[in-house]
Amino acid sequence: MIALEFTTFLGRFHPLFVHLPIGFLFLAIVLEWYESFKKTETKSKLIPIAWLLGALSASGAAISGWFLGETGLYEEEHLFAHRWLGIALVIFSFAGWYLKSKPKAFPIKLQHGFNIVLLAMLFIEGHKGGNLTHGETYLTEYAPAPIQKLLGGGEDIDTRPQFSNPDSVQVYADLVAPIFEAKCVGCHNDQIKRGGLNMSHPDSLLLGGESENVITSGNTQESELFRRITLPPKNIKFMPPTNNALTYDEIKTVEWWIEQGAPFEASLSSLEVADNIKPVLLRRYGIDTNEKPWYETVQLAPLDSTKLAALVQNGFEVKTLGPDNPLLDIKYSGTDLTNEKLASLKEVKEYITWLSLADSNVEDNWLSIVSEFSNLTRLQLEKTAVSDKGVAHLSNLTHLEALNLYGTQVTDACLPDIEKISSLKRVYLWQTGVSSQTAKSTQENNKKLEIVIGKG
Structure with a gap:
C-alpha cells in the first residue's frame, strides 16, 4: 500500500515533466535549422545539449506517466498508445542526441529527416495526452462547423436506443448495461480488471472486486459502485476518472435500478417506476411510463x-x-x-x-x-x-x-x-x-x- 502511494506521488509529477522535452527538443531543432539557414559551418554545442536535456526530461515524463497510468485514472484503450509512444520518444531522443553530437558523421538529409520525424512524434504524443486529459472533442468542440467536419468532430452521435413500447424493455440489458459499456467497461473488462472488477457481464459484476459490496441490492448507500460515481470529481476515488463521467440521467438510471433490487432479467413493466425516474426515462430513452387512457392504446381500422x-x-x-x-x-x-x-x-x-x-x-x-x-x-x-x-x-x-x-x-x-x-x-x-x-x-x-x- 505504501509503495502504491509513493508511485502515485511520483506519477503526479507527470504534468511537470511532460512540457520540458517539448521545449528542449523544439529549441534544439529550431536552433539547428536556423544555423542551416545561415549556413554556419560549425554547429552550436547547444544543439546536442538541448537534445540530451530533452531526452532526460522525456525519460522523467515517461516514468512518472507510467506510474500515473497505473493509478487506474485513465481508460486503458486510450492509455496504451500514449504510453508506448512516450517510451519510443525517449529512445528516439537519446538517438537524436547521439546523432547531433557527431554532426559531421551523418548526412544532412538524415539529420533533417530525424528532426521532422521527432516533431511528428511530439505532435501526436501531445495530442493523445490532451485527449486523455481533456477528452477527444476538446480541440474541435468550439471549432467552426467546416473544421469540425474536416477533423471528424462536432457530430453528436447518440447511440442511446429509443423504445416505443415500455413492455419490451429489459431494464439491465437495454438501459443499464449500455451505460456501463460506455463509461466503465473500458477499465473493467475481461482483459483489464482495475481494482479486480470486471463489469463486462452480470456474473462477473456480481463477483465484485477488491472493494466489497460493489452492488448491494436495494441499497445505494451500501453500493460501492454508486458511491464512486457520485463522489466529487476531484476525489481520487471518483469513477470514471476521465472526462467521460456519468451524466445526471445516467446516474439516476443506475440509482433507480439498484433501488429496485439491481435485477438483471426484469422488464420495465415489472418494476415500480417512481415519479422521479419517469422524466429521465422519457428524456433519455423516449419511454413514456405515464399511464394512458385506454382509448389511446386501442388500435382499430377506420369505420365505414x-x-x-x-x-x-x-x-x-x-x-x-x-x-x-x-x-x-x-x-x-x-x-x-x-x-x-x-x-x-x-x-x-x-x-x-x-x-x-x-x-x-x-x-x-x-x-x-x-x-x-x-x-x-x-x-x-x-x-x-x-x-x-x-x-x-x-x-x-x-x-x-x-x-x-x-x-x-x-x-x-x-x-x-x-x-x-x-x-x-x-x-x-x-x-x-x-x-x-x-x-x-x-x-x-x-x-x-x-x-x-x-x-x-
Missing part, C-alpha cells in the same frame, strides 16, 4: 361511413376522437330513446369509448346492451331513471374509467357492483340515494376510486 350515417339517422350524435383515432364519442339527447335504437349501437360496439345517455329515458334492462361495449371508458347516465338494477349490468365493463350517476335512483346497494369495475377511477353520485357515510367507507377500501357525492 355508412355505419356512422345509420347511427345519425337513429338520432345519435356521433364524433370520432380525432383524425387518427376512429373510436367514437356518442351522445343521445331526448326522451324518445328505444331499446331498438340503443341496440343499433352493437354494429359499432368495439368503437364506442365515450357514451352519453344523460337526460334520456334509458331503462335499467337496456343497459345490458351497453355492457357489450368492450372499449367503453366514459359513461354518462346523469338525470335518468337508472337504478341499482341498471348498474348491475355494468360490472363487466373492464375499461370503464368514469361513470356519472348524478341525479339517478341508485342507492347504497349499487356500490358492490361499482367496486367490481376494477378499471373505474371516478364515479359521480351526488343527489342519489347513496349515503355519504357508505360512500366514504367504500372509497377507503378502494384507494384508486374517487367517489364524488357532494353535500346534498
Whole structure:
C-alpha cells in the first residue's frame, strides 16, 4: 500500500515533466535549422545539449506517466498508445542526441529527416495526452462547423436506443448495461480488471472486486459502485476518472435500478417506476411510463361511413376522437330513446369509448346492451331513471374509467357492483340515494376510486 502511494506521488509529477522535452527538443531543432539557414559551418554545442536535456526530461515524463497510468485514472484503450509512444520518444531522443553530437558523421538529409520525424512524434504524443486529459472533442468542440467536419468532430452521435413500447424493455440489458459499456467497461473488462472488477457481464459484476459490496441490492448507500460515481470529481476515488463521467440521467438510471433490487432479467413493466425516474426515462430513452387512457392504446381500422350515417339517422350524435383515432364519442339527447335504437349501437360496439345517455329515458334492462361495449371508458347516465338494477349490468365493463350517476335512483346497494369495475377511477353520485357515510367507507377500501357525492 505504501509503495502504491509513493508511485502515485511520483506519477503526479507527470504534468511537470511532460512540457520540458517539448521545449528542449523544439529549441534544439529550431536552433539547428536556423544555423542551416545561415549556413554556419560549425554547429552550436547547444544543439546536442538541448537534445540530451530533452531526452532526460522525456525519460522523467515517461516514468512518472507510467506510474500515473497505473493509478487506474485513465481508460486503458486510450492509455496504451500514449504510453508506448512516450517510451519510443525517449529512445528516439537519446538517438537524436547521439546523432547531433557527431554532426559531421551523418548526412544532412538524415539529420533533417530525424528532426521532422521527432516533431511528428511530439505532435501526436501531445495530442493523445490532451485527449486523455481533456477528452477527444476538446480541440474541435468550439471549432467552426467546416473544421469540425474536416477533423471528424462536432457530430453528436447518440447511440442511446429509443423504445416505443415500455413492455419490451429489459431494464439491465437495454438501459443499464449500455451505460456501463460506455463509461466503465473500458477499465473493467475481461482483459483489464482495475481494482479486480470486471463489469463486462452480470456474473462477473456480481463477483465484485477488491472493494466489497460493489452492488448491494436495494441499497445505494451500501453500493460501492454508486458511491464512486457520485463522489466529487476531484476525489481520487471518483469513477470514471476521465472526462467521460456519468451524466445526471445516467446516474439516476443506475440509482433507480439498484433501488429496485439491481435485477438483471426484469422488464420495465415489472418494476415500480417512481415519479422521479419517469422524466429521465422519457428524456433519455423516449419511454413514456405515464399511464394512458385506454382509448389511446386501442388500435382499430377506420369505420365505414355508412355505419356512422345509420347511427345519425337513429338520432345519435356521433364524433370520432380525432383524425387518427376512429373510436367514437356518442351522445343521445331526448326522451324518445328505444331499446331498438340503443341496440343499433352493437354494429359499432368495439368503437364506442365515450357514451352519453344523460337526460334520456334509458331503462335499467337496456343497459345490458351497453355492457357489450368492450372499449367503453366514459359513461354518462346523469338525470335518468337508472337504478341499482341498471348498474348491475355494468360490472363487466373492464375499461370503464368514469361513470356519472348524478341525479339517478341508485342507492347504497349499487356500490358492490361499482367496486367490481376494477378499471373505474371516478364515479359521480351526488343527489342519489347513496349515503355519504357508505360512500366514504367504500372509497377507503378502494384507494384508486374517487367517489364524488357532494353535500346534498
